Amino acid sequence: MRRRLHDLGCGYRAGDKGDIANVALFAPDPAIFDVIREAVTAERVRAHFGRLVRGPVERYAAENVLALNFVLHDALGGGAPRSLRADNLGKTLGGALVRLEIDVPADLADRSAARPDVRWADQILDGLAADG
Amino acid sequence: MGVRVGGGQGFYGDTPRAVTGLLDAGVDYLCLEALAELTLAILQKDRQKDEAKGFTRDLPAYLQAALPAVAAGRMKLITNAGGINPAAAARCTIDTARALGLSGIRVATVLGDDLLARLDAIQGSAPLANLESGAPFVDFPQPVLFAAAYLGARPIVEALARDADVVVTGRVADAALFLAPLVHEHGWAWDDWDRLAAGTLVGHLLECSGQSAGGNLSLDWWTVPRPWDLPYPIADVDPDGSAVLTKPASSGGRVSFDTIRHQLLYEVHDPAAYLAPDVVADFTAARVVDQGDDRVRVSGVRGAPATPTYKALLCHHAGWASEARVGFSWPDAAEKATATAAIFTERVRSAGLTVDEWCVERWGVDALGGPTVPGTDAEAPEVLLRVAWRCADPRTAALVGRELVPLTLSGPAAGMTGVGRGGAAPSELLGLWPTLVDKTLVDPHVTVSVDVVP
Numbered sequence: 299m300r301r302r303l304h305d306l307g308c309g310y311r312a313g314d315k316g317d318i319a320n321v322a323l324f325a326p327d328p329a330i331f332d333v334i335r336e337a338v339t340a341e342r343v344r345a346h347f348g349r350l351v352r353g354p355v356e357r358y359a360a361e362n363v364l365a366l367n368f369v370l371h372d373a374l375g376g377g378a379p380r381s382l383r384a385d386n387l388g389k390t391l392g393g394a395l396v397r398l399e400i401d402v403p404a405d406l407a408d409r410s411a412a413r414p415d416v417r418w419a420d421q422i423l424d425g426l427a428a429d430g
Numbered sequence: 431m432g433v434r435v436g437g438g439q440g441f442y443g444d445t446p447r448a449v450t451g452l453l454d455a456g457v458d459y460l461c462l463e464a465l466a467e468l469t470l471a472i473l474q475k476d477r478q479k480d481e482a483k484g485f486t487r488d489l490p491a492y493l494q495a496a497l498p499a500v501a502a503g504r505m506k507l508i509t510n511a512g513g514i515n516p517a518a519a520a521r522c523t524i525d526t527a528r529a530l531g532l533s534g535i536r537v538a539t540v541l542g543d544d545l546l547a548r549l550d551a552i553q554g555s556a557p558l559a560n561l562e563s564g565a566p567f568v569d570f571p572q573p574v575l576f577a578a579a580y581l582g583a584r585p586i587v588e589a590l591a592r593d594a595d596v597v598v599t600g601r602v603a604d605a606a607l608f609l610a611p612l613v614h615e616h617g618w619a620w621d622d623w624d625r626l627a628a629g630t631l632v633g634h635l636l637e638c639s640g641q642s643a644g645g646n647l648s649l650d651w652w653t654v655p656r657p658w659d660l661p662y663p664i665a666d667v668d669p670d671g672s673a674v675l676t677k678p679a680s681s682g683g684r685v686s687f688d689t690i691r692h693q694l695l696y697e698v699h700d701p702a703a704y705l706a707p708d709v710v711a712d713f714t715a716a717r718v719v720d721q722g723d724d725r726v727r728v729s730g731v732r733g734a735p736a737t738p739t740y741k742a743l744l745c746h747h748a749g750w751a752s753e754a755r756v757g758f759s760w761p762d763a764a765e766k767a768t769a770t771a772a773i774f775t776e777r778v779r780s781a782g783l784t785v786d787e788w789c790v791e792r793w794g795v796d797a798l799g800g801p802t803v804p805g806t807d808a809e810a811p812e813v814l815l816r817v818a819w820r821c822a823d824p825r826t827a828a829l830v831g832r833e834l835v836p837l838t839l840s841g842p843a844a845g846m847t848g849v850g851r852g853g854a855a856p857s858e859l860l861g862l863w864p865t866l867v868d869k870t871l872v873d874p875h876v877t878v879s880v881d882v883v884p
Contacts, residue, residue: 313697348801
């Protein structure tokens with residue numbers, strides 16, 4: 299069964315160093331960690347990002363926090379103060395990573411990402427409208 | 431006895447208001463981490479205009495919040511807000527203390543990270559090859575605008591040993607700001623690699639302010655309590671290097687296994703070999719245990735001997751950029767954006783203007799996700815077109831932007847609108863050149879001076 303990393307409950311954080319971006323991918327539990335460690339290779343990630351990443355991709359594992367860390371070379375249009383990209387720091391590359399679809403065993407395929415509940419934000423904004 | 435360290439700033443532009451929560455919670459050391467790679471480039475532009483500048487302009491606001499507690503003997507303050515002009519930042523600190531009527535504070539200044547004046551001499555002994563591309567230094571697009579080495583914790587520890595209350599530095603590695611008070615208080619040796627690695631991880635977890643305490647979170651980000659009152663993180667660090675990460679109790683936010691592991695890998699390459707100036711740390715050896723109640727215990731970090739080099743960052747001019755944004759409505763918003771971008775670039779070409787690089791982004795289609803966005807038949811209700819360009823000089827960059835304006839009436843299709851007010855004035859682009867410099871070429875020039883506020 300094919301599922302997006304996002305639908306499996308994987309988290310992410312991205313950062314920059316020069317023209318290198320790194321994206322950490324966090325599994326929600328050890329079972330999913332075993333699956334992504336098998337499926338989400340550096341080669342898969344390199345192909346997934348296409349023209350966004352022009353250099354090689356390296357992968358590191360941090361099993362203590364159920365994470366894989368991807369280092370994306372030549373990935374920020376020359377580095378933050380040189381890049382023409384709006385996202386010159388690569389902050390949004392984490393979300394782009396968890397769009398990746400992988401094959402998962404049937405017993406893990408029924409998972410789904412929790413949907414955001416932002417009623418607290420609606421209430422705040424409704425208050426602005428009422429004030430206005 | 432544990433030492434309590436607070437991370438009061440994560441970048442240049444962070445809010446000094448967050449310091450208040452840390453002061454209320456009580457910390458032994460408040461560390462303000464003000465510098466990213468991008469920040470040095472920004473400060474370089476400031477210093478180009480005025481030699482007295484080059485440190486973060488919001489430093490006075492942080493000092494006004496923190497110095498009264500320093501003067502009262504409740505804590506010490508360490509910051510790299512000196513940027514590329516720590517001497518001026520130290521003068522600012524003394525002036526601010528005087529204005530607040532706080533005499534007797536001992537202000538230390540750490541110099542020696544700035545390599546620019548000595549670069550000719552250093553070049554003779556260090557190859558200065560680009561760490562990312564491998565390009566040799568002969569390829570560097572001269573002139574060098576700034577050159578800063580990432581110093582470690584040693585000069586800060588020296589300042590603390592000389593009873594400094596405030597330590598102002600330039601480019602000290604982020605985590606080293608936090609490692610320094612732990613070395614000083616716990617008496618760790620400079621070859622006690624596991625302890626130095628533990629302190630480096632503590633620093634790494636504190637250096638990005640709200641990012642450890644529920645900010646910039648993935649997964650269940652919407653469940654973080656009172657996210658408008660996000661706290662900045664605190665670490666209680668034991669003599670063996672194990673630490674409990676937490677936050678001021680009265681604030682919103684969250685400190686959990688999840689918030690801490692997000693930060694643990696932020697801007698890290700190999701987590702088993704995190705290269706810091708004072709140690710090579712193995713973050714994968716850390717045990718991260720959520721104790722509940724916004725407390726996460728981190729222990730077991732391992733360290734290996736530091737490398738013989740410092741990372742250094744050099745900077746060069748890289749042309750001029752400008753950009754324009756226009757919006758398109760349904761129907762066919764994406765196609766209209768694509769066509770308009772193409773027409774714009776053709777107009778620029780026929781006007782005889784030279785553009786060295788284009789960047790075309792269709793927001794609402796694939797501006798951020800690029801090829802990771804799956805093809806879809808869904809019609810976008812609206813699309814924002816952003817086009818950025820790089821030219822050799824600011825005049826050309828401005829003239830390029832003028833070629834978009836006539837499309838208001840002469841564009842390809844109905845439904846194009848301006849977005850916001852005004853256009854972007856051309857801005858200077860700067861290129862970064864990361865490299866390595868042997869420590870023996872840097873350390874003899876690192877100085878620590880201490881001044882007393884009169």
